[in-house]
Amino acid sequence: MIDPKKPAAGGLAVALGETMKEANGLWFGWSGNKKEAPIREGVHMQPYGKTTLAGIDLNKHQQENYYSGYFNSVLWPTMHDSPELAEFKPEYFETYMQVNKLFAAKLAPMLKEDDVLWIHDFHLAPLAKELREQGCKQQIGFFNHTPFPSPELFEKIPHQRALTEAMLAFDLIGMQVPKDINNFCKHIETQGFGKMVDGGHIDATDRKVKVQDFPIGIDLLSFRSLKPGPDSEWILGKVEKEAQKSRTLLIGAERLDYTKGVPVRLEAFGSLLSNRPDLHGKVTLVQIAAPSRGDIQAYQALIEKTDRLVKEINNQFGNEDWEPVMYINESVNRNALPKLYSMSRVGIVSSVADGMNLVAKEYIAAQNPENPGVPIISKGAGAAAQLHQALLFPSNNRAALAAAYEQALEMPIEERKSRYVPLMRNVEQEDLPHWRNSYLKTLYSMRDSATPEQ
Incomplete structure (x- = not known):
């Protein structure tokens, strides 16, 4: 309750x-x-x-x-x-x-x-x-x-x-x-x-x-009515600073849960940076993952693994001016999410398994129709059964996810717009009411x- x-x-x-x-x-x-x-x-x-x-x-x-x-x-x-x-x-x-x-x-x-x-x-x-x-x-x-x-x-x-x-x-x-x-x-x-x-x-x-x-x-009207408050200034300031450096943003936002596939998301991002040195300093993964259920062994292990992967990627590829993974391991007020999603070229849902995953739909709802981002969704998420125009990949497949990152980052504006239209139609028609x-x-x-x- x-x-x-x-x-x-x-x-x-x-x-x-x-x-x-x-x-x-x-x-x-x-x-x-x-x-x-x-x-x-x-x-x-x-x-x-x-x-x-x-x-x-x-x-x-x-x-x-x-x-x-x-x-x-x-x-x-x-x-x-x-x-x-x-x-x-x-x-x-x-x-x-x-x-x-x-x-x-x-x-x-x-x-x-x-x-x-x-x-x-x-x-x-x-x-x-x-x-x-x-x-x-x-x-x-x-x-x-x-x-x-x-x-x-x-x-x-x-x-x-x-x-x-x-x-x-x-x-x-x-x-x-x-x-x-x-x-x-x-x-x-x-x-x-x-x-x-x-x-x-x-x-x-x-x-x-x-x-x-x-x-x-999702409740589309309620989501669109969200406006950032003073409690969101810190996170928006951090992300806007990255965007102002002409860096393309990828975003994932959820509770830190082993069902969400956060480690494979990070590993795939590391693979992308290994294969594409030309992207160094030009892309940033914003990963919001508030810890949860910390009294359970599997979640304690997940927290440790996630921390380790973030540090390894940032140490291997980062420099004084660029931290490849911006890791936010605390709760972010929902009123910040529409703005965070709209600033991000790529929205990532990498679930091992998920009933639906409403983050996928919220990401789509936050996009500018004239310059929309690209959702990437694991086939393990129920949302993949509805959002066919997203980039879909097999769950837990690091190579396929890294390829989807690359495809999304290089996708022409006209293709992004053509994919967005039916995706948004589903979000509007099959909403919470x-x-x-x-x-x-x-x-x-x-x-x-x-x-x-x-």
Whole structure:
């Protein structure tokens, strides 16, 4: 759940924050408080735009095993094609189920008979099942913001059968792109949970569940309304100084997460500089990567590797006047992003795996139609399934990414403009309101057509 006092750090928090602020609804979830024992009993309510935030506290043990443990150390790496980074401990899953049971017990009494519930992400995959056991008969939808991996990878997760069975308590399961739907449906059929029938439904033992892709977009009006404030002067000043030296900028901006492919991005940039000495002093990679989840071993290793790569590239190729990689390892206010993206000739999304990756769409939205930059997107990102006119490359392929850098830097203005037009059309047409309305229209239509037998 969002904290109104803090800027949203990730794509999910931004997307849901902008969606819920204008909704007459209830946003329920973990408050974010983590103490030795819960500091407040019950549900803490506060206004957030037109909606109401309803948060419950978790104790330190619950937070560590449920969030840092099962979600971030088991589900997150496996869903993002990195099962080798997963850490399986029995207590993780036990606490994960206990917390979902706790959420259901607190939420159920707050629901009205005609409410429609929209549950987000695998933190809460068992929540519908727990609510059903509380007697809730409301229409319940689920949206998975992460990728859904191949069945072979998903089935490496201990207790994956319990997870899948719990998910079949939802009425509608939404995912980002058709590949995710195909992987999920293949898993359902090969593991004997049900079979696919007409209209994108899973025919399970005692009910039907609809599955459909709903690609998420950005809130274009909100993004374009962002104006740099005093808290952004430091980062804009640093980047503008580079631009004023007639250097072409490449930019990457995200949380520092092993799913984002930051090391391969840096290695490819190093390869570019090795192969093209004529670019020395003429290009700068601006890499914004705020550290996150530093209590997890895989993230500690990533921070160390990223720091080392930045230093190696700057020491090998830089000089007193030019630092090839401008590394910003702290959070940057969102109000600075449109300006940073618009100054950059190349926008880089190098995800190993990503549900969508809204940075790709924000970069496009920030471009000048008369002199647009070039987005480079890994095929591991869901955005690649929509943004075909971007330069696409296979994830984790350093040579292909280095070649894409070179192509983007040398791309003529007319080609950049011709690619930009359909890219921007997608950003405009399949924006955040379109995603929200498409999903909720489907969910509400299922409620309105439901029969007692269902």
